[in-house]
Amino acid sequence: MNLADRTVIVVGGGPSGLSAAATMRNAGIGRVVVVERERQAGGIPRHTDHLGFAIRDLRRVMSGPRYASRLVDIAARSGVELLTETTVTDVSGTGVTLADGTAIHADSVVLATGVRERPRAARLVPGDRPAGVFTTGSIQQLTALHHRQVGRRAVIVGAEHVSFSAMSTLRHGGCETAAMVTSLPRHQTYAVLRMATATRYRVPIHTEVDVAEIVGRRRVEAVILTDGSRITCDTVVFTGDWIPDHELARRCGTGMDRVSRSPAISASFETSRPGVFAIGNLVHPAETADLCALDGRVVAPSVARWLMGGLWPHAVAPLAVEPPIVWAAPTAVGVTLRVAEFVTGRLQASVNETPVWTQRRQRFVPNRAIHISQTVPVGASLSLVRGR
Ligand SMILES: Cc1cc2nc3c(=O)[nH]c(=O)nc-3n(C[C@H](O)[C@H](O)[C@H](O)COP(=O)(O)OP(=O)(O)OC[C@H]3O[C@@H](n4cnc5c(N)ncnc54)[C@H](O)[C@@H]3O)c2cc1C
Known part of the structure; x- marks a missing residue:
């Protein structure tokens, strides 16, 4: 058998999955199918509506939505089959199972399911359960995809890059940020970015505290911090604290990194399960989209080598x-x-x-x-x- 007779399934149509799929088709692999659970492929950049994407992979500067549709275009023109609104529920070295029970055979599977922010429930934040609690991802989807207003006055939990991105999304949607809260002694973004927001928007950062309680009956009314202070707000946005979308990797039994909760991989993106590769923010939560796309390019020759009878590493463990x-x-x-x-x-x-x-x-x-x-x-x- 040669490469032209082989089938590879990529789970996840974000920057890493789409780039891997296009590169594998260009390398001569006969059938490459990207399975994506959303209505449109493109991953997180579809709703990250600001500039700064595509720098290292496409060598230009694009907005998230333009970058996402460009990657979909490149994959489609390379002959990649895109299966959207389809969720993979199980994976093995010989194929995947979809939510409706259909099995698709493949000679290799590439997991590219990305990362999300840990939501309130997983952070075990006590208090009421009112409306108005979000993650950065959910406010970006509400504003960029559904053009809805999030709230009027928000507290942002976290003070890393993505937390500042949340502040900017809120501002564009007409919601002021009352405060940022971090358990660390300082913010974790670039000093220049913090300075700009401090002087322009005068947003205070409460350091070395956590949210002790969320208060509100139907809608958020306030948060209470572990130092006892109370901040009035109608919106709470949990940012960062990344958790890879690792359920499929766990189900198929790949070795995992205990701390990052990512599947362990070799330098060629092989997991401990022969035939199953893993790339993108699933394996390094969280990097920028262009680096994830480069992962996709680099995994393609590894997959081709495996399909041509290459050996699988003896042991794959976290660094x-x-x-x-x-x-x-x-x-x-x-x-x-x-x-x-x-x-x-x-x-x-x-x-x-x-x-x-x-x-x-x-x-x-x-x-x-x-x-x-x-x-x-x-x-x-x-x-x-x-x-x-
Ligand atoms: C809120 C947020 C903001 C971000 N902002 C930026 C930013 O400004 N700039 C930047 O460079 N990076 C940003 N990132 C990082 C972002 O993760 C990367 O930009 C990039 O999207 C990662 O690419 P990926 O292909 O690894 O994963 P993703 O883009 O997350 O794509 C994974 C895809 O897999 C699909 N999927 C998952 N499980 C299944 C399944 N079982 N079956 C089928 N499909 C499945 C998902 O629907 C998704 O489309 C942000 C991340 C988040 C969460």
Whole structure:
């Protein structure tokens, strides 16, 4: 059998899935099907209506919705079959099962199901259960796709990049931000972005506190913080605190990273389940869309190699890390990692406690992507040597 006789199913039609599918078709794989549960493919960028997309993959600057439709176009022109409004409920190395029970055979499956923000219920926030509680993703969908007003005065839970993006979405929809709340000692976005919002919109950030309670009968009326303060608002937006859409990966029994809750992958995006690959923000929650699209390009030759009789790695496990590093995972351009606290130091890779390389000193910020382009040897552990 050659590549032209092979079928690959990609689960998820976001930037990573669409880019993988188009690249695999261009590499000569006969049938590539993208299965997407939404009415339209394109993933998160469909409702992220601002500029900044497509920089590293298409080498231009586009808005999220334009980028999404461009990726759909590229995939369609490459001969990719798009199956929308269709949910995959089970996966194996030999195909997928859809929600209506239909089984589709495939020689390989690529999981590209993305990431979402942990909603209120999963954060176990006490209090009433009124209307007016959202995530950034849900306010973006309400405003960009359904043109609805979210509320008038919001509290944003979180102070990382996406939290500031939530503030901007709220503003465009006519909702002021009363405050941001973070359990960390400082915000985690770029200083210039924080300065702009502080001087222009005068939004205070409450640090080292959590939401202790949400108050309101039908609609949110206030939040009470763990320091006892009360902020009047009609809207609460939970931001960040990413959770990969990992249910399918778990169901098909791939090894998982305990902290990021992503399937563990090799540097070529193989999971521990032969024939099943995983890419995009499912494996590194959460990176920008262009990096996810590059994952899609890089996985294509790995899938082709497997289809041509290539070997599957013997063992696939999460990259080993030491605190304050919380997790690390391969990407198309190296490795990405996250830390749990603000710290200055040098990243170090060691094998059997012997350093292989040490990077220059830098400042690490929680909830911010930290990229390594240096190779991390198989069996290495990543640590952080503190100090100025
Ligand atoms: C609220 C929010 C805001 C963001 N803002 C930005 C931003 O401004 N800029 C940026 O670069 N990145 C942003 N991101 C990161 C974003 O995740 C990436 O931009 C990019 O969309 C990730 O691509 P992906 O292909 O990995 O996943 P996604 O774009 O999430 O696509 C995954 C797709 O899989 C589908 N799917 C999942 N499970 C199934 C199933 N079982 N069956 C069928 N289909 C399924 C989903 O419907 C979805 O369309 C944001 C993320 C979120 C959540």
